[in-house]
Amino acid sequence: MKNDDNIKVGISIGDLNGIGCEVILKTFEDNRMLELCTPVIFGSTKVINYQRKMLDMNLAYNGIDSAVKVVAGKFNVVNVWKETPNIEPGKETEEGGKYAFLSLKAAVTALKNGEIDVLVTAPINKHNIQSEEFKFPGHTDYLAQELEGEALMFMVTNDLKVGLLTDHVPVKEVSNKITPKLVEGKINKIYNSLVQDFRVRKPKIAVLGINPHTGDNGVIGKEDDEVLRPVINKINDSGKLVYGPYAADSFFGSGLHHQFDAILASYHDQGLIPFKTLSFGKGVNYTAGLSKVRTSPDHGTAFEIAGKGEANHKSFEEAVFTAISIYRNREEYNELTKNPLEKTTGKL
Structure with missing residues (x-):
């Protein structure tokens, strides 16, 4: 079974104009979280820098260009894009939906490839994320398609x-x-x-x-x-x-x-x-x-408080804890239910 500190928690950042980045940063501002898991944020260091400055946070991060370069015990940020998006807290914009999908798509790809162990998704806006590639009423249906479940x-x-x-x-x-x-x-x-x-x-x-x-x-x-x-x-x-x-x-x-x-x-x-x-x-x-573990907080983008530093991050934090717990439970269940012959001989 995988050691607890090796569990890689992939995170899609949701709508850039919502509270997604805020609840992510607030969750991992507590250094004890890095003892529990290795977070892998799919977005860009430019977005994280903007959000850190807006929220007056000094959270250190490790910028990388691929999830295969994750450093255990660090707050890793995968640069999914290089350009600088226009962030307008509290507003529903086309850009907000575009980058929410790019983040989600990259995170799901990494999940399918085994580069991360679980996925936690920050809230999207179900209207502005619609595109030729995303024609779903929410995360659940998209994940069912991508993970074939x-x-x-x-x-x-x-x-x-x-x-x-x-x-x-x-x-x-x-x-x-x-x-x-x-x-x-x-x-x-x-x-x-x-x-x-x-x-x-x-x-x-x-x-x-x-x-x-x-x-x-x-x-x-x-x-x-x-x-x-x-x-x-x-x-x-x-x-x-x-x-x-x-x-x-x-x-x-x-x-x-x-x-x-x-x-x-x-x-x-x-x-x-x-x-x-x-x-x-x-x-x-x-x-x-599904064959993979995905969780999210029980709230939406909360445009009305975005950019004000007022978002409560506890549900997102619980989503991280739950994803880790389910991952461990599944590994234990799979270990316990292996064919006894396979466990003793190494083959069926």
Whole structure:
């Protein structure tokens, strides 16, 4: 297994006009972070210098032209571009989206090539990042394409974990998107992630209903009875502890969420409103279901406070901690589940 101090945390800087660089710098201003991991920032030393000066920070860095030249225990900055972008804190600009994508693309390439171990993404603006190369509603779908997996948006803290059946989908399309195949796949992804990424031996999962009051026996809608219940029953029959569907309006208020290791919500706001209400600033957005580990903070670009030095970096810091923890857990899980014959003979 890899030593803790060798874990290379790749970081995309997000929108240059948002708070991405600020929360990154504030996180690694604490030198103890460099004892935990080796950060690799994909951007440019010119951008970091600008941000350091604006925030009155003296954080030392190691400028390099490739992730293969990373120095362990240093704050490494990969020069993805040489030009000097125009930075306008708080403004949505075409340049902000352009460089956010260049940073993300370079970081993902390094992740695929094994030059970094995990990826933590600072917030992007989903509008100005759109281009011929990026036609996605967010990071999750782009990563699913690049890493050839079926991604699950999984919002996590130590005590609360909420996955989404549908994520960045218009509300009017939600019920049509939810199929038995989708439900079964997402439940299994949550289950597998809890086991290998979070070391939960026998996960217990709750599924929230699609319609108000889970359809009231078909009076409000039939999707809960015709789509969710049969799949939940099928998975239960296989020996997994999956329950529901539960009426979403009272689930969190009643404290029922404390009885489960994870909750699967039917759509974005159904899951994220209670999650962020209960854990905003401490939560992490984790992309489960992929071969590589990616996390991000639970907030956006926060243009309204960009450049003012007011951003709280705790969620980004938690995203770094979570990525490292999941990476370690996966390595341990893979080690423990190796074929016994392979472990003793070195071959199958």
